[in-house]
Amino acid sequence: MIASATLFGLCGAALIGLGLYGFVVQAHLLRRLIAFNIIGSGIFLLFGASGARDQLASTDPVAQALIITGIVVALAATAFGVGLVLAFAKVTGQTHLPEESDARQRPLKAGLPDRSVQTIVKDPAG
Amino acid sequence: MSGLAATGFDLMLCALILGAALAAIAVRDLFGAVVFFIVYGVFVALAWLRLEAIDVALTEAALGAGLTGVLMIGAVSRLERLTSRDQDQDAAGPQSPPTSSAARIATMVGAAGIGGGLAWGFITLPPSAGLQLAVAENLAASGVENPVTAVLLNFRGWDTLLESIVLLAALIALWSLARDQDWGRRPGLRQHARPGGVMATFGRLLPPFGFLLGVYLVWTGSAQPGGAFQGGTVLAAVWLLVMMAGLKAAPRVSSTRLRWALIAGPLLFIGVGLAGAVAGTFLGLPTAYAKPLILTIEAGLTLSIAATLALLVLGAPMAGDGLGPDQPDKEPAR
Numbered sequence: 001m002i003a004s005a006t007l008f009g010l011c012g013a014a015l016i017g018l019g020l021y022g023f024v025v026q027a028h029l030l031r032r033l034i035a036f037n038i039i040g041s042g043i044f045l046l047f048g049a050s051g052a053r054d055q056l057a058s059t060d061p062v063a064q065a066l067i068i069t070g071i072v073v074a075l076a077a078t079a080f081g082v083g084l085v086l087a088f089a090k091v092t093g094q095t096h097l098p099e100e101s102d103a104r105q106r107p108l109k110a111g112l113p114d115r116s117v118q119t120i121v122k123d124p125a126g
Numbered sequence: 127m128s129g130l131a132a133t134g135f136d137l138m139l140c141a142l143i144l145g146a147a148l149a150a151i152a153v154r155d156l157f158g159a160v161v162f163f164i165v166y167g168v169f170v171a172l173a174w175l176r177l178e179a180i181d182v183a184l185t186e187a188a189l190g191a192g193l194t195g196v197l198m199i200g201a202v203s204r205l206e207r208l209t210s211r212d213q214d215q216d217a218a219g220p221q222s223p224p225t226s227s228a229a230r231i232a233t234m235v236g237a238a239g240i241g242g243g244l245a246w247g248f249i250t251l252p253p254s255a256g257l258q259l260a261v262a263e264n265l266a267a268s269g270v271e272n273p274v275t276a277v278l279l280n281f282r283g284w285d286t287l288l289e290s291i292v293l294l295a296a297l298i299a300l301w302s303l304a305r306d307q308d309w310g311r312r313p314g315l316r317q318h319a320r321p322g323g324v325m326a327t328f329g330r331l332l333p334p335f336g337f338l339l340g341v342y343l344v345w346t347g348s349a350q351p352g353g354a355f356q357g358g359t360v361l362a363a364v365w366l367l368v369m370m371a372g373l374k375a376a377p378r379v380s381s382t383r384l385r386w387a388l389i390a391g392p393l394l395f396i397g398v399g400l401a402g403a404v405a406g407t408f409l410g411l412p413t414a415y416a417k418p419l420i421l422t423i424e425a426g427l428t429l430s431i432a433a434t435l436a437l438l439v440l441g442a443p444m445a446g447d448g449l450g451p452d453q454p455d456k457e458p459a460r
Contacts, residue, residue, distance in 0.1 A: 004136050004176045009248045011140040011173070015147055017241020022151030024233045030156060030201055034163050038147050041170050041190060046248060048179055051256050058178030060256040061273035065282060068185045068274070068355055069289045072431075075189050075197075076296035079438035082201045083300040086441065089208040 009049030015042030027096040029085040033078055040074045136176060143169045156205075160198040167191025180351035181274040184343070188359035189435075196366060197439045204441075269416025270348040278353060279420045283409040287399065290392045290427060293434045297388065301379055304442040312376040313440035329371020336364035344428050348417065354391075354424040358431030365436045379443050384433065391430030395423050 019039030023032055044067045051063030089095055146166035153159050167190040174183035261273045261281065268276035278286050304311075320326060340360035347353030368374050377384045398419055399409040411419050 004132070006249070007133075007136045007140055008173050008177060010245050011143055013241050013245035013248055014144055015241075016244055017237040018144065018147050018151060020240055021233055021237035024237070025230055026151065028156065030198070030205065031151070031159060034150055034159060034198070037163070037190075037194065038150065038166070041167075041186070044182075045170065045173060046244060048174070048177055048182060050248060050251055052177045052179070053251075053253065058180075059182070060258050061261045061277050062257040062282070064179050064182050064274045065277035066285070067179075067182050068278065068353075069285055071182070071185050071189050072289060072355055072435075073292055075194055075435065076293050076438060078194060079197055079441070080296050080300050082197055083303045083442050086201065086204055086208065086444070087303045089205055090444070093209050095205055095209055 003053065005049045005052040008045050009053075012042045012045030012047075012049060015039070015045065018042075027100040029088070029095055029097070030082070033081045033085070036081070037074060037078060040070070044070055139169060139173055139176065143173060157199075157202050160195070160202055163198065164191050164195035167194065181272075181353065181356070184351060184356040185359070188356055188363070192363055193359060193366075193435060193439055196363075200439070200441070267413045267416070269411060269413060269420055272347060272349055272351065272353070274351070275347050275353050275420070278355075279423060280411055280416060283395075283399070283411075286427075287392065287395045287409065290395065290430060293431065293438075294388060294392065297434050297437055300438060300442050302442075304379075304444065308443045310378055310380040311443040312378055313437060313443045325371050326373075329367055329373050333364045333368055336360055336367070340364065340428075340432070344424055345421075347424065348420065354427040354431060358428040359435060361428065361432035362435035362439070365432060366439060369436075369440070376440055379437075384437075387429055387433045388437075389430065391423075391427035394426035398423055 016039050019035045019037075019042055022035030023039065026032055026035060048059050048063055048067050051060030052058070085095070092098075143166065146162050146169055149162040150159050150166050153162060167186060171183045171187035171191060174180070174186055261277060264281070265271070265273055265276055268280040270276050270280070340357045342357075343352035343360060344354055344357035345352075347357065369376050398411070402408055402410040402412075405412065
């Protein structure tokens with residue numbers, strides 16, 4: 001019989017790999033944030049499971065406390081990341097970084113800078 | 127559950143977690159990816175239950191699946207509004223530039239190597255008792271019966287204090303993304319809830335229960351799974367629901383009352399820590415007063431965590447985001 005901790009630890013390791021792949025391959029910034037979160041929860045699972053291999057009792061409370069802290073900090077970082085993505089999209093109208101387009105032989109659309117300037121000028125509160 | 131049934135359940139759960147994660151990464155449609163990510167969070171919470179880490183399961187369900195889900199769905203709808211004018215030509219194609227298949231394969235090999243290496247490291251990890259026994263031995267001196275709460279608020283109070291400050295720092299960083307002319311506005315994510323619609327009805331129906339659950343989770347956290355983070359997250363969700371249902375406007379970021387709510391927890395925590403410093407150790411809680419002190423800190427932290435998390439999900443104050451570009455900042459309909 002395989003212990004739960006072993007299975008979920010391996011699952012966590014697989015999630016880290018999967019998340020890394022998504023983080024590199026996906027250019028959309030929001031999808032990168034999703035991949036970043038998947039890497040994060042994979043690390044938590046791996047960490048928590050290695051604190052649960054001892055069959056005496058439940059998962060190590062110190063590991064649990066650190067993971068709870070980690071989950072909260074991950075949300076804070078994700079919220080800041082979403083804020084950055086939205087601010088970037090507001091200025092450029094793009095959802096991926098310009099170097100991604102260059103690296104992948106797709107030039108930025110012409111006329112974009114004009115539009116972003118218009119948005120700023122048109123703003124009611126300005 | 128025992129034996130084969132338990133292993134079968136664990137295997138299925140692992141498959142579901144990995145499947146949902148794969149879908150969240152690879153599915154074409156961005157909104158679909160976000161939905162799979164929320165489903166993924168729920169499955170991971172179940173995995174924590176299987177590891178008997180109920181405190182983590184509660185946090186993951188409330189934060190990882192719940193609040194992150196709201197944050198991401200909000201981000202998708204705002205992004206659509208911000209980029210719709212440019213993406214007309216792209217509408218049919220993928221939203222992001224394609225990666226060459228050689229680069230894809232190289233990335234796959236690299237990621238599989240890292241994942242495999244971690245798995246190998248995990249399996250060959252030497253057995254260790256961890257800190258379980260140390261916590262169990264000192265639990266009586268901590269003032270609470272839940273070992274996780276004891277670690278969070280007593281044994282490793284430093285971590286929790288600094289974490290509450292990290293949350294504040296993240297909020298300040300997020301707010302600093304606002305442009306000058308937007309400063310002092312209400313943060314975004316306002317919705318036009320139809321009166322009598324699902325949102326408006328649930329916005330009235332759920333908050334009393336959610337409020338009760340949130341406070342209960344904090345109170346019970348001293349003896350059973352629960353605590354300031356879990357309870358605070360539920361309260362944040364209740365507040366978000368009330369704001370999204372249009373029953374109450376989001377507070378202005380310049381509001382003094384709001385700022386006090388945000389710093390109440392860390393201030394209280396630092397205050398108790400300094401009192402401990404006078405008595406001997408910074409953040410040291412004398413056993414006789416430990417429980418009331420922990421509950422006091424948790425009460426303050428819950429308020430601050432709930433307010434900070436809700437505001438983090440709402441995002442930076444941004445003009446022309448929730449109400450369209452030309453409408454001024456006005457009160458939502460009641």
